[in-house]
């Protein structure tokens with residue numbers, strides 16, 4: 001068996017007992033909610049890959065088109081030879097397609113879905129033996145403290161897919177400031193960020209993207225309950241829940257909820273929660289920006305020289321900014 005060059009680092013997640021307590025507190029709240037990170041167990045990551053193939057889910061396709069068309073220009077703007085830090089790397093496919101252009105010296109994919117990432121990195125390392133790879137299993141939303149193996153100089157943070165939409169605009173600003181700080185070493189900043197954002201558009205298009213005809217997004221959302229049942233020993237009956245996914249124009253965000261089909265009681269070892277018919281668990285928000293709003297946010301976080309690439313319909317943007 002060929003030896004893999006890559007190293008895999010699993011950073012200790014904060015206290016798992018505390019994470020469980022937080023989840024249960026969310027489920028017990030008057031308006032029940034869960035963090036969208038719990039959508040990504042092994043099956044959830046696969047279902048998300050399937051979402052990306054759906055005709056209604058335009059973000060992946062549109063972003064791929066922008067990367068394809070502008071890859072050379074993106075590399076000319078972002079520079080080559082950097083340490084490419086892929087936030088929420090998943091199957092690493094987006095970064096891999098840019099490797100020939102960005103020619104990173106080091107590739108550091110980070111994802112909360114550890115097993116999924118480990119397999120992807122191992123495959124990729126064999127494909128690109130010249131790039132040093134260090135996969136990291138961690139929840140980067142709570143902090144960006146990276147192990148010493150990750151070079152400090154010339155970091156290019158790659159945050160594709162409009163995943164920043166899962167943060168509120170306030171959280172996004174705080175997060176972008178942390179990314180900026182992670183580009184500073186010896187008192188000066190270098191490197192930058194390559195980040196994608198989905199834009200506000202007609203409600204019908206947004207609604208369809210998050211409530212597809214095939215029901216894959218519904219499965220992705222309902223799978224959260226399977227994950228919770230495993231994690232918390234809850235007894236959610238999936239047949240008693242249905243998917244809701246729609247654009248909330250006032251908040252400029254997609255909301256995903258799971259809605260109880262019937263009155264029911266959900267039990268776990270240390271408690272219970274009663275749900276009335278129609279009552280919901282808020283499982284995800286996905287904020288949509290205008291081009292102006294988002295480039296302003298990058299500037300507020302300390303980034304400079306923002307370059308924007310978009311598609312002909314201006315549905316989606318890819319931005320580079322210098323730290």
Ligand code: AVJ
Pocket residue numbers: 051059161162163164165166209210217284285286
């Ligand atoms: C991975 C957060 C970018 O919000 O479009 C897709 C997740 N949820 N369909 C998004 C998602 C339902 C996705 N992000």
